[in-house]
Amino acid sequence: MSHTYDFVVAANRLPVDRVTGEDGNEEWRRSPGGLVTAMDAVMRGRDGAWVGWAGDPGEAPAPFDDAGMHLHPVPLSEQEIADYYEGHSNDTLWPVYHDVIITPTFKRSWRGAYRAVNKRFAQACADVAAEGATVWVHDYQLQLVPEMLRELRPDLRIGWFNHIPFPAVELFAQLPGREEILEGLLGADFLGFQRTEDAGNFLRAVRQYLDLDVTGDVVDLGDRAVRATAVPISIDTEGLRAVLDTDEVQARAREIREQLGNPDKILLGVDRLDYTKGIRHRLKAFGELLADGQLDPTKHKLIQVATPSRERVKAYMDLRDQVELTVGRINGDFSRIGATALTYMHQSFDRAEMAAMFAAADVMLVTPLRDGMNLVAKEYVTCCPADGALVLSEFTGAATELGEAYMCNPHDLTGLKQVIMKAITAPSDDREQRMSALRSTVSTATVQEWAKHYLAALQAAPARPEDEVGSTDA
Known part of the structure; x- marks a missing residue:
């Protein structure tokens, strides 16, 4: 029998991407995503396995080891990528879970693909997990895995964590197969959410659609119990500080300011190109401030990084067109020769370049219409100048923890x-005071602490209703 593992992570993607080097040889490189960065710190030093899709359609590569982690690829066909991932995950679930900012699409064939792929993930986890292992399942793409895995391996301790919001019952109600999702999740011993409101939304849905008893944050299934509560995710603060403190990154931060003509203030937005991130609202606000004369295009510069995302989904193609049209309009109206008002980049950057941008920016604009957490806000706080300013949407999970930020409602353009x-013109001591408080929060609530809290809560989660519940402070 092949080697099995006491700790298994299951996520839609493996933490590596296959890239072809200049010499033509293929290699695996660590992915830039937030989940990977977070879990990398958790997996380090563990004899663990990661189950996920390798990123290419067709047969999966053979399992392999990378940076002390066993990687177990799960295959997806071209059709499954279209139906399970681009379809049900990102054109059905994602819009519903993000307040129906765009209208979701419901297709029975997509649901069938979602079920089939979840079953494949559950089987892969069952194959690599040792007797009594802990399996940590991640995110909205794998909501049926906990129940499927429990049927295959009742000996396992199963946790699930939702990186995105969980919708209000009134929105969740729209989903065909809503009961199936709730039952799938209740296969876990412990369910973690970004915010208390998200856990509350889940528990209300369970009460309403499954007619189960819910006491506090515990669901009574009769033969066992499931706990659902908030365990907000964070970042690897120490690792990011180490990147920031290098001479190269510090020099690059100075160079960025020089390249922009040493303006009075640099504003920065860093997002995946997604309609939930409020990029269009933010650009419109910046354009109006230039038009009003409140901002001067020679003194106030905006850098907007929009990382490519789900480029084959129509809503994302439309968004890219709209954003690029807005960028062109603003630059056409307000740029001077040799001095662009708005620098827009539709590409990904490595950690060092991002750290340099954070260090160069005076004001960070994190203004999503809805976001599970938003780790960019925490990364900026870790890297920015002592008098940096964070403008933060109240509709992010981060707003719960980062109360000293300059809070905004991104739907209210005037506000x-x-x-x-206010963030641009606030006295330096006000900005410093706020940033000092924000830094204190982010430096103590690290991703390592998050994982420790989550795993402690998972191990302590009630297995039967008669167990004492609610005693673990997660």
């Missing part, structure tokens, strides 16, 4: 403009 101006 958003006022908050941006």
